[in-house]
Amino acid sequence: MSVKPEGFEPLIVAFCCNWCSYAGADLAGTSRMAYPTxxxxxxxxxxxxxxxxxxxxxxxxxxxxxxVAGCHPGDCHYHSGNFxxxxxxTVLKQMLEYMGIEPERFQVRWISGSEGAKFAxxxxxxxxxxxxxxxxxxxRDAR
Amino acid sequence: xxxIGVFLCWCGSNIAATVDIEETMAAARKMPGVVYVDHNxxxxxxxxxxxxxxxxxxxxxxxxxxxxxxxxMHENTFxxxxxxxxxxxxxxxIANIREQCSWVHKDKLTATEKAISLIRTAVAKAARSEPLFxxxxxxxxxxxxxxxxxxxxxxALDIADAGFEVDLVEKEPSIGGRMAQLDKTFPTxxxxxxxxxxxMVDVAQHGNINLITYSEVEKVEGFVGNFTVTxxxxxxxxxxxxxxxxxxxxxxCPSKVDSEFEMGLAKRRAIYTPFPQAVPNKPAIDxxxxxxxxxxxxxxxxxxxxxxxxxxxQQDQLVEKKYGAIVVATGFDTHKLDNYGxxxxxxxxxxxxxxxxxxxxxxxxxxGGKILRPSNGQPPKNVAFIQxxxxxDKAKGNxxxxxxxxxxxxxxxxxxxxKVPGANAFVFYIDVRTPGKDYExxxxxxxxxxGATYIRGNVSKVFPxxxxxxxxxxxxxxxxxxxxxxxxxxxxxxxxxxxxxxELAQKLSITTNAYNFFNEAxxxxxxxxxxxxxxxxxxxxxxxxxxxxxxxQASAAAVKVVSLLNKESLLSNPTVAEVDIKLCSGDMSCLAxxxxxxxxxxxxxxxxxxxxxKRRVAEVNTALCQGCGACTVACRxxxxxxxxxxxxxxxxxxxxxxx
Numbered sequence: 001m002s003v004k005p006e007g008f009e010p011l012i013v014a015f016c017c018n019w020c021s022y023a024g025a026d027l028a029g030t031s032r033m034a035y036p037t038x039x040x041x042x043x044x045x046x047x048x049x050x051x052x053x054x055x056x057x058x059x060x061x062x063x064x065x066x067x068v069a070g071c072h073p074g075d076c077h078y079h080s081g082n083f084x085x086x087x088x089x090t091v092l093k094q095m096l097e098y099m100g101i102e103p104e105r106f107q108v109r110w111i112s113g114s115e116g117a118k119f120a121x122x123x124x125x126x127x128x129x130x131x132x133x134x135x136x137x138x139x140r141d142a143r
Numbered sequence: 144x145x146x147i148g149v150f151l152c153w154c155g156s157n158i159a160a161t162v163d164i165e166e167t168m169a170a171a172r173k174m175p176g177v178v179y180v181d182h183n184x185x186x187x188x189x190x191x192x193x194x195x196x197x198x199x200x201x202x203x204x205x206x207x208x209x210x211x212x213x214x215x216m217h218e219n220t221f222x223x224x225x226x227x228x229x230x231x232x233x234x235x236x237i238a239n240i241r242e243q244c245s246w247v248h249k250d251k252l253t254a255t256e257k258a259i260s261l262i263r264t265a266v267a268k269a270a271r272s273e274p275l276f277x278x279x280x281x282x283x284x285x286x287x288x289x290x291x292x293x294x295x296x297x298x299a300l301d302i303a304d305a306g307f308e309v310d311l312v313e314k315e316p317s318i319g320g321r322m323a324q325l326d327k328t329f330p331t332x333x334x335x336x337x338x339x340x341x342x343m344v345d346v347a348q349h350g351n352i353n354l355i356t357y358s359e360v361e362k363v364e365g366f367v368g369n370f371t372v373t374x375x376x377x378x379x380x381x382x383x384x385x386x387x388x389x390x391x392x393x394x395x396c397p398s399k400v401d402s403e404f405e406m407g408l409a410k411r412r413a414i415y416t417p418f419p420q421a422v423p424n425k426p427a428i429d430x431x432x433x434x435x436x437x438x439x440x441x442x443x444x445x446x447x448x449x450x451x452x453x454x455x456x457q458q459d460q461l462v463e464k465k466y467g468a469i470v471v472a473t474g475f476d477t478h479k480l481d482n483y484g485x486x487x488x489x490x491x492x493x494x495x496x497x498x499x500x501x502x503x504x505x506x507x508x509x510x511g512g513k514i515l516r517p518s519n520g521q522p523p524k525n526v527a528f529i530q531x532x533x534x535x536d537k538a539k540g541n542x543x544x545x546x547x548x549x550x551x552x553x554x555x556x557x558x559x560x561x562k563v564p565g566a567n568a569f570v571f572y573i574d575v576r577t578p579g580k581d582y583e584x585x586x587x588x589x590x591x592x593x594g595a596t597y598i599r600g601n602v603s604k605v606f607p608x609x610x611x612x613x614x615x616x617x618x619x620x621x622x623x624x625x626x627x628x629x630x631x632x633x634x635x636x637x638x639x640x641x642x643x644x645x646e647l648a649q650k651l652s653i654t655t656n657a658y659n660f661f662n663e664a665x666x667x668x669x670x671x672x673x674x675x676x677x678x679x680x681x682x683x684x685x686x687x688x689x690x691x692x693x694x695x696q697a698s699a700a701a702v703k704v705v706s707l708l709n710k711e712s713l714l715s716n717p718t719v720a721e722v723d724i725k726l727c728s729g730d731m732s733c734l735a736x737x738x739x740x741x742x743x744x745x746x747x748x749x750x751x752x753x754x755x756x757k758r759r760v761a762e763v764n765t766a767l768c769q770g771c772g773a774c775t776v777a778c779r780x781x782x783x784x785x786x787x788x789x790x791x792x793x794x795x796x797x798x799x800x801x802x
Contacts, residue, residue, distance in 0.1 A: 013801070019674060026213045029242030029243055032246055034247055034248065036248075037244075037248050037257045040260060042793060042796050042797070044793070045770050045772055046772055046773065048772060048773035049772030049785060051775065051793075054793055057794055062801045075654060077652060077674065077675070078769060079652060080738045080773075081738070081773050084773050114654075114662065120247070
């Protein structure tokens with residue numbers, strides 16, 4: 001059980017596909033839907049561009065949670081990319097759990113370009129969940 | 144070491160009110176590789192862009208980071224700016240400190256902290272950017288228009304008039320669409336057929352338009368400028384070359400079925416043209432209802448055809464064609480009334496939908512233009528019109544307004560007063576919405592000149608009483624319960640997206656909203672484009688629309704197509720996958736995941752000592768690659784990278800975030 005420091009603010013890395021989830025994040029902005037500042041978005045063309053190694057690297061560098069967000073299955077801008085995302089990260093999620101990373105710390109979500117409200121609520125939820133878990137100490141490099 | 148310039152945009156107060164620009168600038172100055180930092184109230188303005196160009200020259204900057212609005216907004220603007228200053232356009236990175244920072248956070252302290260982190264991330268990515276170059280691609284200078292209603296007709300005519308070839312694909316045996324079913328059109332009461340049929344004939348006679356009816360789009364491949372589309376020409380069972388359109392066949396055909404065009408109010412034959420002015424005026428056999436195809440006996444049409452055009456052996460044909468641009472104009476369906484049992488639709492013949500009413504009023508309709516009660520063939524004395532059936536109904540219909548019903552109901556009330564002198568129209572409404580040129584005046588005419596009674600209230604029940612119908616509602620303005628005895632009830636049914644809209648969206652790689660209407664690229668500034676370059680929208684497939692709006696949008700889509708096809712060539716997207724053949728093991732895992740068939744195997748010869756060996760490697764076809772990057776992850780030896788989003792860049796972003 002990790003010890004939570006006072007006023008712990010998690011750092012969350014979010015990989016968002018350009019066509020849906022990044023657009024959803026922009027729509028949350030245009031609609032002024034507030035969410036915590038803990039999340040940092042990395043823009044990728046498609047969620048299928050996200051290599052599992054990026055996620056492990058983020059955890060090693062001290063990210064407290066990682067989110068991969070893409071178009072809804074069936075709506076991929078590149079036809080089939082998010083089907084690969086779904087398969088790859090089902091496997092990675094199990095591996096991370098096996099390594100002792102709580103499932104809340106690695107999430108995959110489908111957020112379309114018209115779901116600004118969903119983007120904001122995913123950000124609110126993941127921040128709250130990770131706040132209650134405390135910092136990621138399991139995979140963090142000894143630095 | 145790179146020489147990076149960082150430019151922060153205030154966006155007026157949009158960013159500057161929440162992000163401390165001074166503090167962010169101070170932090171940016173300390174970031175690795177940053178040699179120059181500046182700010183501007185509006186970086187996208189000409190002054191702001193000039194500032195960047197001057198700074199690039201004065202400080203010999205070789206990478207540029209702009210902290211501003213979303214790259215989805217101004218990435219192209221700023222790429223052109225840095226290109227004008229002599230840099231490769233892909234040396235630009237944008238930190239999204241507006242949509243993803245200042246607009247979603249309120250606390251200035253943490254928002255500034257996040258903005259600094261976003262700038263640091265962009266700086267780290269920019270430091271690792273490589274110059275990227277587009278290649279020129281040829282354009283197939285032909286257009287495909289899907290849907291032959293008024294939207295598709297207008298778009299096809301405009302594109303064809305500009306000198307480009309157009310294929311117009313329509314799934315029914317004739318073009319014309321919904322507009323062909325209407326009687327008069329608001330707000331001028333022009334006869335719909337009188338203004339539509341000349342356009343349909345223009346389509347048929349236009350040298351640049353190739354009309355492909357009774358056909359559907361099966362598959363779409365490729366990309367802007369170079370789409371390859373497979374079209375299924377359904378077996379018409381009639382040889383279009385031989386048929387003269389004389390009509391002997393459908394006069395003699397023994398099978399009668401409900402006519403879709405007449406909304407089931409009349410019968411058509413199994414071999415049929417949907418309506419008399421059909422274009423092309425050549426019939427098709429509806430095989431599901433044809434006596435020969437269902438029982439193996441009949442062939443009456445073949446016997447009577449003087450041209451020998453009936454061909455029972457015809458098969459569906461798949462035709463592959465190439466296009467530079469596609470216009471989607473597939474129109475709408477009327478709302479299904481399964482959830483509205485209280486209105487007795489389907490239970491009582493005198494309860495009809497608005498589109499059925501259109502057919503009753505129409506001179507070529509089942510009653511020859513006489514408004515008659517379907518139950519007894521007598522003209523109605525009192526008619527109730529119920530608006531918003533399936534619209535503005537979160538509980539069991541569409542939450543949106545179908546936009547056209549207020550106006551067509553006013554039209555119906557006017558037509559009723561003209562066709563059945565002394566008849567009374569009672570309109571039950573929630574609100575009457577008449578935005579549009581001459582629309583309010585038209586609605587005024589319905590109750591001032593034509594005596595329609597407007598009652599504000601949601602109808603709770605319609606039930607038969609003898610040979611009459613009782614409409615029960617509340618008059619919301621007086622609070623009184625209203626029970627009206629009428630002869631006929633007309634339901635202003637809502638507008639739905641086509642039942643197969645999502646399927647078509649997937650074929651075209653375009654998106655739909657929650658109600659399956661196709662999404663435009665930007666609701667205000669790019670209303671006819673989609674997020675997929677080269678695919679444009681026209682008409683009600685994008686959202687409920689009346690005819691004037693549909694025609695305007697169709698012409699707008701045509702202009703977009705024409706300006707695309709007018710180009711000599713297109714520049715390819717340079718952010719494509721690239722194989723490092725030194726690392727490639729040739730196991731071709733990448734090939735299996737590529738949705739575009741952009742990866743092929745290639746054999747290279749390598750010298751091993753004195754021996755020359757052949758080795759298999761993967762090769763990316765940059766014209767086909769769309770840059771999704773799925774292959775980069777599938778590649779086991781890590782030999783494929785995605786330009787513009789390289790592993791090094793993304794890992795540097797991760798590191799910068801987690802600093």
